[in-house]
Amino acid sequence: NAGVTQTPKFQVLKTGQSMTLQCAQDMNHEYMSWYRQDPGMGLRLIHYSVGAGITDQGEVPNGYNVSRSTTEDFPLRLLSAAPSQTSVYFCASSPGQAAYEQYFGPGTRLTVT
Amino acid sequence: QQPVQSPQAVILREGEDAVINCSSSKALYSVHWYRQKHGEAPIFLMILLKGGEQKGHDKISASFNEKKQQSSLYLTASQLSYSGTYFCGTETDSNYQLIWGAGTKLIIKP
Numbered sequence: 001n002a003g004v005t006q007t008p009k010f011q012v013l014k015t016g017q018s019m020t021l022q023c024a025q026d027m028n029h030e031y032m033s034w035y036r037q038d039p040g041m042g043l044r045l046i047h048y049s050v051g052a053g054i055t056d057q058g059e060v061p062n063g064y065n066v067s068r069s070t071t072e073d074f075p076l077r078l079l080s081a082a083p084s085q086t087s088v089y090f091c092a093s094s095p096g097q098a099a100y101e102q103y104f105g106p107g108t109r110l111t112v113t
Numbered sequence: 114q115q116p117v118q119s120p121q122a123v124i125l126r127e128g129e130d131a132v133i134n135c136s137s138s139k140a141l142y143s144v145h146w147y148r149q150k151h152g153e154a155p156i157f158l159m160i161l162l163k164g165g166e167q168k169g170h171d172k173i174s175a176s177f178n179e180k181k182q183q184s185s186l187y188l189t190a191s192q193l194s195y196s197g198t199y200f201c202g203t204e205t206d207s208n209y210q211l212i213w214g215a216g217t218k219l220i221i222k223p
Contacts, residue, residue: 033211042115042200042213043155058210090154098209099143099162104154 002026006091006105013081013112021076021108023091029103031094032074033058034066036087037107043090049074050097081112114138116203118214125191125221133217135201136183144177144184145202145211148195155200158186188219196221 007022025032033048045058049068063085065077074093078085089108094100116137123131135144143162146169147155159169161177161184169175174187188195198218202211 040215042215043202043211044213045210048210059212098204099160099168101157101160101168102145102147102155102211103157106154 004091004093004103004105006089006108008108009106010109011111013078013110015081015083015112017081019078019081021078021089021091021110023074023076023105024072025074025093025103026072027093027095027103028071029093029095030071031097031100032068033092033102034064034074034076035090035092036060036085037090038087046076046089048097078110083112086110086112115212116201116214118199118201118217120217121215122218122220125219127191127193127221127223129191131188131191131219133186133188133199133201133219134183135185135203135214136181137203139182139203139205141177141179141182141203142206142209143204144175145204146173146175146184146186147200147202148197149200149216150197158199191219191221193221193223195219 004025030051034046035043047066049055091105092102119134146158149155177184198216200216202213
């Protein structure tokens with residue numbers, strides 16, 4: 001099992017550009033989520049999904065869109081990048097939503113100039 | 114609301130013990146503990162549920178005081194590999210979204 005994979009590992013964007021961060025898992029997990037982590041801070045939930053076709057907002061959803069067409073994939077789209085979105089982005093999956101171990105991908109380091 | 118972790122940082126000599134605390138102002142369903150090394154993804158340590166159930170590693174111990182909505186992670190006989198930042202995440206009965214603390218940085222010196 002590859003676990004949770006994320007691409008790209010690093011990305012530099014100019015203000016106003018859009019892009020999609022890819023996330024995939026091969027563990028047949030129903031629950032997937034996107035977090036951002038700013039320097040010296042904990043993780044903040046952006047969006048999550050409890051299954052294919054179902055997504056919902058987390059703490060900091062503004063500026064981001066998600067979709068979940070398959071169990072395996074959960075891409076995160078930045079609509080119009082802003083310097084405030086410079087961060088490390090982690091995708092995670094788990095068998096369910098409540099009280100399950102989160103399996104994290106390796107992260108994407110995004111810089112917006 | 115974000116749980117509060119204390120201390121923010123701690124420096125130990127190898128073999129010493131440490132306690133990391135996590136407290137919330139809300140009634141909790143579960144508390145999660147993860148360790149993150151610099152430049153890496155968080156790694157699961159333990160989940161504590163209200164009612165006393167625990168899931169996680171046998172060599173990591175933690176407690177969950179449901180009355181005070183506090184959890185403590187106990188690291189005994191620390192090893193160099195324990196270095197990293199420890200995060201707690203909390204879930205409430207009304208909202209199973211994990212809300213994370215700001216982290217406790219643990220430095221172990223030989």
